[in-house]
Amino acid sequence: MSSSPLVSRANMDILDELQLIAAQNLERLEVNKYYEVIRELGKGTYGKVDLVIHRMRGTKMALKFLKKKTTKLKSFLREYSISLYMSPCPFIINMFGIAFETDEYYVFAQEYALAGDLFDIIPPQVGLPEAIAKRCVHQVAIALDYLHCRKLVHRDIKPENVLIFDRECRKVKLSDFGMTRRAGSPVKRVSGTIPYTAPELCDVSRHEGFCVDYSTDVWAFGVLLFCMLTGNFPWEKAMPADSFYQEFIRWQRRRTGAVPSQWRRFTEQALRMFRRLLSVEQDRRCSVKEVFSYFSHSWMLDAETDNNNGSTGNEELLVERMKQQTLASSSPTAAERGSSGAAKGGMKESGHHFVSVSTTSSVSSTNSYDRIPRETGSPGGRMLVATPIEICV
Numbered sequence: 001m002s003s004s005p006l007v008s009r010a011n012m013d014i015l016d017e018l019q020l021i022a023a024q025n026l027e028r029l030e031v032n033k034y035y036e037v038i039r040e041l042g043k044g045t046y047g048k049v050d051l052v053i054h055r056m057r058g059t060k061m062a063l064k065f066l067k068k069k070t071t072k073l074k075s076f077l078r079e080y081s082i083s084l085y086m087s088p089c090p091f092i093i094n095m096f097g098i099a100f101e102t103d104e105y106y107v108f109a110q111e112y113a114l115a116g117d118l119f120d121i122i123p124p125q126v127g128l129p130e131a132i133a134k135r136c137v138h139q140v141a142i143a144l145d146y147l148h149c150r151k152l153v154h155r156d157i158k159p160e161n162v163l164i165f166d167r168e169c170r171k172v173k174l175s176d177f178g179m180t181r182r183a184g185s186p187v188k189r190v191s192g193t194i195p196y197t198a199p200e201l202c203d204v205s206r207h208e209g210f211c212v213d214y215s216t217d218v219w220a221f222g223v224l225l226f227c228m229l230t231g232n233f234p235w236e237k238a239m240p241a242d243s244f245y246q247e248f249i250r251w252q253r254r255r256t257g258a259v260p261s262q263w264r265r266f267t268e269q270a271l272r273m274f275r276r277l278l279s280v281e282q283d284r285r286c287s288v289k290e291v292f293s294y295f296s297h298s299w300m301l302d303a304e305t306d307n308n309n310g311s312t313g314n315e316e317l318l319v320e321r322m323k324q325q326t327l328a329s330s331s332p333t334a335a336e337r338g339s340s341g342a343a344k345g346g347m348k349e350s351g352h353h354f355v356s357v358s359t360t361s362s363v364s365s366t367n368s369y370d371r372i373p374r375e376t377g378s379p380g381g382r383m384l385v386a387t388p389i390e391i392c393v
């Protein structure tokens with residue numbers, strides 16, 4: 001991919017333009033007048049997502065409500081504009097081009113993902129069948145590559161942000177662009193650490209600045225793959241104090257030939273893929289599109305030899321065709337990623353946005369992958385619970 005400044009200028013202009021237009025057209029509406037609220041789909045410190053029916057059109061939609069108390073208009077406009085800008089990708093949640101405000105909330109409308117999110121279908125301590133996981137991973141990888149090709153970094157890759165339309169993952173879409181920033185943008189670390197957080201971010205102390213980089217998405221994507229295939233987190237935090245992580249980096253850095261116990265279920269090819277995605281050294285981490293070259297191999301040692309188990313060749317072909325149609329010719333190489341990540345040319349942004357780091361994930365003492373009921377919080381143990389955190393950007 002060309003790293004010409006003209007490309008990033010073009011991206012910058014259209015996103016800025018979208019935000020300005022959205023700001024100019026932001027109407028004040030009464031939700032009940034135009035929408036019938038069916039039920040709540042998700043909730044957090046950010047606000048909530050409701051399933052609604054458009055009264056005039058009869059269309060089902062998901063309305064995302066962001067509390068004005070904790071969300072600046074600028075943050076809302078950025079999330080809305082980026083979501084809109086990314087929505088042509090078939091593996092990114094679609095938008096209706098509707099944004100408005102009420103007394104209490106900023107609101108925008110998305111297509112409704114009728115089977116919820118990926119977290120709901122990962123069986124704890126078991127994981128998804130390889131064929132289903134691969135099908136899902138394939139679509140998420142295309143979405144992430146689409147984003148990276150447009151010089152944006154998602155920064156919140158996790159199963160809760162992968163929306164699904166059926167439980168076999170024939171159609172999945174990446175969502176939640178609340179944390180998304182341009183690669184190279186200076187940001188400050190104020191958030192907590194979750195299992196998906198890359199080690200270089202775990203090292204950054206609170207309020208310390210760093211540059212947004214594609215490689216942190218690649219790391220989170222690697223952790224997501226592990227979670228999907230095993231139903232466990234690989235570690236609680238990618239920090240040396242975490243024994244699961246410690247064991248992993250000793251193997252990763254070839255200090256030991258012994259594959260850590262929870263990684264022994266993977267084939268050699270899958271381990272090679274994880275080594276590339278989860279390279280501890282940020283500049284040695286591969287680009288997300290490198291996973292495409294691993295799909296023809298088996299990933300699980302005990303899996304059926306037939307990789308298409310649970311899917312059909314036609315579906316794989318369809319994904320392939322969509323990939324060809326939607327992707328730019330290439331995504332950044334490791335070197336390009338390194339240089340753009342280091343570039344200080346990104347727009348300096350101000351403002352803040354409240355998010356919950358992990359509203360629903362938990363890690364038990366065996367790293368098992370459980371869901372805490374959204375409303376009730378954590379009963380204890382090594383649980384990750386909703387943490388309202390001010391992210392300075």
Ligand SMILES: Nc1ncnc2c1ncn2[C@@H]1O[C@H](COP(=O)(O)OP(=O)(O)OP(=O)(O)O)[C@@H](O)[C@H]1O
Pocket residue numbers: 041042043044045046047049062064093110111112113114116117156160161163175176178355356357358359
């Ligand atoms: N379009 C949609 N269709 C169906 N469910 C949705 C949709 N959008 C969101 N949800 C549900 O609501 C949850 C929260 O949505 P979203 O991730 O956009 O909010 P958020 O505040 O940014 O969350 P977080 O802080 O955890 O990243 C999702 O995990 C999903 O379960």
